[in-house]
Amino acid sequence: MKNLGGVKLRHHKNTKDFATQVFKTPEYIFIPMAQTMGAPCEPIVKKGDTVKIGQKIADTKAFMSAPIHSPVSGEVAEISDYLNTDGRHCPAVKIIPDGLDEKSPDIKPPVITDRESLIYAVRESGLAGLGGAAFPTHIKFSYDPVKTPVDTLVINGAECEPFITSDYRCFLENSSDIIEGILLVQKILGIPFCKICIEDNKPEAIALMKKKIADSNCIDVVTMPSLYPQGAEKVVIYKGTGRIVCEGQLPVNVGVVVLNVSTVAFIAQYARTGIPLIKKRLTLDGTAIKRNAGNYLVPVGTPIKDLLDFGGAENVKTVLYGGPMMGVSVYDTAQPVLKSTNAILAFSEDITAPVATDCIRCGKCMRTCPLNLMPMQIEKAYKTKDIDGLKDLRLMLCMNCGCCSYACPAHRPLAEYNQLAKALLKR
Amino acid sequence: MPTLYVSPSPHISGEDSTRRVMAAVCIALLPAAVMSCVIFGINALIILVTCVISCVLFEGLFRVITKKTQTIGDLSAVVTGLILAMNLPSSVPIYIPILGSFFAIVIVKQLFGGIGQNFANPAITARVFLMISFSAQMTKWTIPVTNFTQLDAVTAPTPLAADFLISGTDKVLPFTLKDMLTGFTGGCLGETCAIALLLGGLILIFTKTITPTIPLVYIGTVGIFTLIYTQSLAATLYYLLGGGLLLGAIFMATDYATSPLTEKGKIIFAFGCGALTFLIRHFAGFPEGVSFSILIMNLLTPMIDRFTASRPIGIITEKKEAVK
Numbered sequence: 096m097k098n099l100g101g102v103k104l105r106h107h108k109n110t111k112d113f114a115t116q117v118f119k120t121p122e123y124i125f126i127p128m129a130q131t132m133g134a135p136c137e138p139i140v141k142k143g144d145t146v147k148i149g150q151k152i153a154d155t156k157a158f159m160s161a162p163i164h165s166p167v168s169g170e171v172a173e174i175s176d177y178l179n180t181d182g183r184h185c186p187a188v189k190i191i192p193d194g195l196d197e198k199s200p201d202i203k204p205p206v207i208t209d210r211e212s213l214i215y216a217v218r219e220s221g222l223a224g225l226g227g228a229a230f231p232t233h234i235k236f237s238y239d240p241v242k243t244p245v246d247t248l249v250i251n252g253a254e255c256e257p258f259i260t261s262d263y264r265c266f267l268e269n270s271s272d273i274i275e276g277i278l279l280v281q282k283i284l285g286i287p288f289c290k291i292c293i294e295d296n297k298p299e300a301i302a303l304m305k306k307k308i309a310d311s312n313c314i315d316v317v318t319m320p321s322l323y324p325q326g327a328e329k330v331v332i333y334k335g336t337g338r339i340v341c342e343g344q345l346p347v348n349v350g351v352v353v354l355n356v357s358t359v360a361f362i363a364q365y366a367r368t369g370i371p372l373i374k375k376r377l378t379l380d381g382t383a384i385k386r387n388a389g390n391y392l393v394p395v396g397t398p399i400k401d402l403l404d405f406g407g408a409e410n411v412k413t414v415l416y417g418g419p420m421m422g423v424s425v426y427d428t429a430q431p432v433l434k435s436t437n438a439i440l441a442f443s444e445d446i447t448a449p450v451a452t453d454c455i456r457c458g459k460c461m462r463t464c465p466l467n468l469m470p471m472q473i474e475k476a477y478k479t480k481d482i483d484g485l486k487d488l489r490l491m492l493c494m495n496c497g498c499c500s501y502a503c504p505a506h507r508p509l510a511e512y513n514q515l516a517k518a519l520l521k522r
Numbered sequence: 523m524p525t526l527y528v529s530p531s532p533h534i535s536g537e538d539s540t541r542r543v544m545a546a547v548c549i550a551l552l553p554a555a556v557m558s559c560v561i562f563g564i565n566a567l568i569i570l571v572t573c574v575i576s577c578v579l580f581e582g583l584f585r586v587i588t589k590k591t592q593t594i595g596d597l598s599a600v601v602t603g604l605i606l607a608m609n610l611p612s613s614v615p616i617y618i619p620i621l622g623s624f625f626a627i628v629i630v631k632q633l634f635g636g637i638g639q640n641f642a643n644p645a646i647t648a649r650v651f652l653m654i655s656f657s658a659q660m661t662k663w664t665i666p667v668t669n670f671t672q673l674d675a676v677t678a679p680t681p682l683a684a685d686f687l688i689s690g691t692d693k694v695l696p697f698t699l700k701d702m703l704t705g706f707t708g709g710c711l712g713e714t715c716a717i718a719l720l721l722g723g724l725i726l727i728f729t730k731t732i733t734p735t736i737p738l739v740y741i742g743t744v745g746i747f748t749l750i751y752t753q754s755l756a757a758t759l760y761y762l763l764g765g766g767l768l769l770g771a772i773f774m775a776t777d778y779a780t781s782p783l784t785e786k787g788k789i790i791f792a793f794g795c796g797a798l799t800f801l802i803r804h805f806a807g808f809p810e811g812v813s814f815s816i817l818i819m820n821l822l823t824p825m826i827d828r829f830t831a832s833r834p835i836g837i838i839t840e841k842k843e844a845v846k
Contacts, residue, residue, distance in 0.1 A: 099835065102536065104534075257534075329835075329836065339835060339836050340836060341836040341837065341838050342836055342837055342838055343838070344836075410524075411524045411526070412524075412526070412527050413526060413527045413528075413529075413533065414526055415533060419531075419532060419533045419534040420531060420532045420533075420534070421531050421532065422531060422533065423531065424526070424527070424528035424529055424530075424533070425526060425528075426526060426528050427526070428524070428526070445527060446527075446533050446534055447527060447529050447533070448529075448535045449535065449539075452540055452593070452596065452637075453593075453635075453636060453637050453638045453639065454638045455540055455543065455598075455637055455638040455778050455779065456638050456778040456779050456783065457543065457778045458778070458783045458784075459538070461783060461784070461832055465835070466834050466835045466836060467832045467833060467834045467835050468832070468834050469783070469831060469832055471783075472831070487831075488831075488834075489834040489837050492834050492835075492836060492837070495531070497531050497532030500532050500535065501532050501534065501535055501536050502536050502538065503535070503536075503538075504536075504538040504539050504540050504542065504543050505539075505540050505638075506535055506539070508530070510530070510531065510532060511530045514530065
């Protein structure tokens with residue numbers, strides 16, 4: 096199987112040997128209602144209410160969303176407006192923990208017997224794809240098995256972004272949960288095969304998973320090259336199954352459901368304990384973190400500044416949700432940890448790209464693009480507002496992996512132009 | 523609370539830069555530049571230095587006068603200067619390299635918007651301009667010097683201008699294979715030493731500055747056509763090593779700004795260059811056709827680009843409904 100385009104990055108997996116520790120309960124919890132890619136939730140608690148661990152505090156009628164639960168027991172102090180990093184406004188619930196750590200009586204293991212009960216349970220767990228995109232997981236299960244039969248479950252364990260090691264720790268610390276989750280999803284949805292895809296820079300994870308599946312003949316471990324972006328959905332499907340997801344298609348159209356490794360491990364934990372998604376394993380690292388870099392199980396809603404203080408952050412210039420290639424800039428350290436946060440990286444140097452110079456037509460952006468797009472032509476078409484040209488260049492295939500910007504010797508912000516051009520096409 | 527910098531992803535960028543790319547080309551040109559000084563003596567050094575300095579000066583001055591950001595730091599003017607010098611005979615008077623540099627940098631490169639925007643290779647266009655305007659000076663070839671400081675050189679024919687039968691059976695080829703490889707023949711500064719040029723080509727490919735497509739297809743096309751035409755392996759080799767083919771195929775046809783983007787486009791481009799070079803060499807009034815061929819194909823590059831756009835992975839080609 097050929098390699099799709101990509102870039103070789105320095106891995107910086109500094110925290111890979113640091114076992115996950117439980118992060119302390121912060122002084123207050125701040126939970127924005129937009130936690131998934133879908134519709135934001137509406138708070139179902141009000142100021143002054145007492146909440147318990149695992150109690151549902153927000154939900155919505157929209158199917159493309161997932162409810163939110165309180166990670167602590169305490170009192171709702173405030174419901175305020177919050178500016179999300181994607182530019183949307185949504186309400187946010189602030190909870191002051193009371194230190195009693197009382198569990199909600201609602202926490203009980205779900206009954207999962209068929210497709211409907213799995214979809215219901217997964218939605219109730221508040222699960223949104225833990226790989227970073229926060230796609231509500233139950234939506235992935237809500238396909239029509241007659242129209243779009245699925246024969247392969249692809250487990251995405253690429254973790255191709257530099258610095259992040261939270262999925263790697265999941266492999267090492269929750270390997271039984273991973274297998275349990277895979278078998279559960281396979282059994283309920285009737286998916287015969289499973290491919291666990293891991294980049295070759297994680298040999299311990301590969302060895303452990305191979306040992307775990309030794310007596311299974313329907314689960315395979317696929318070793319992928321360490322070439323960013325192996326973890327992009329289309330790339331991992333191609334490497335795992337050889338199938339190509341075409342424009343306008345979803346993975347189920349080629350018979351595949353993709354789950355992040357932490358997502359599938361969480362499904363097993365939830366099925367066993369009934370504790371919803373209230374804590375997230377994340378990597379704390381970056382050049383500004385002077386001590387305690389590592390992996391932590393952090394309550395959702397923990398302010399980032401608590402993590403930075405814990406990490407002895409000095410001279411912080413840039414903070415990122417997620418990795419340096421696709422992560423999102425934090426604009427205020429009071430912003431909280433989200434369900435989809437797999438890393439908080441803080442940098443003390445200015446990591447913004449050098450000043451862009453003129454395109455020299457070297458073609459590197461095109462050769463590194465995993466999907467063979469032509470970013471420099473897209474930039475030209477965008478600047479001349481050439482809508483038809485953008486369509487011909489298949490702009491909407493772009494997954495914003497950022498390889499083009501990274502590779503450009505003239506440091507042109509090509510990925511940014513791609514995003515702007517997509518907004519232009521949608522208008 | 524610290525002031526945070528926010529930016530769209532990706533937040534890191536690679537170490538590659540325009541300056542690095544151009545520096546790699548300069549390094550790849552070094553063996554040929556050094557050999558030109560060995561072969562043609564101090565005159566070659568004077569021309570090389572004049573071209574590089576005047577190209578950088580003209581670019582710097584233009585950017586200052588037009589109040590644009592200074593770009594001499596990207597080293598592209600140095601590359602243009604070096605390549606232009608390699609395209610001049612060692613006997614040219616000093617005003618020729620200066621005039622050529624002005625034409626290459628100001629007329630061809632800067633007036634069209636600077637680096638990456640020029641429609642034709644600056645060095646080649648300048649060479650063609652000089653050839654047509656100063657044909658006497660531009661075709662006065664000299665034999666290799668006997669010592670480095672020798673200023674007055676004896677004129678001599680170049681391998682391609684040398685009078686020999688195409689079929690190669692009646693007359694002896696005027697230069698031996700060893701002369702052709704080491705470059706001790708007549709010709710422009712940088713075109714004679716095949717070994718230095720091939721070494722430069724390997725540097726470019728090894729540093730991933732270029733893909734080998736254009737040089738291979740270009741040289742291959744000329745080779746196959748010449749072999750069919752001359753029916754002689756010795757003559758074919760002679761044609762491949764002689765003249766400006768290697769210099770053109772490795773350093774000038776591979777110019778990013780004026781060659782197609784995709785590999786498919788590069789194949790078409792290089793085949794066109796090769797076919798035209800063969801035709802001009804054997805059927806036109808000039809003994810050499812590398813510059814003209816590349817120039818013509820430069821002009822066709824936007825057209826080639828248009829028809830050889832890369833095919834994205836996962837596109838669905840709409841089936842046109844049959845007209846009822």
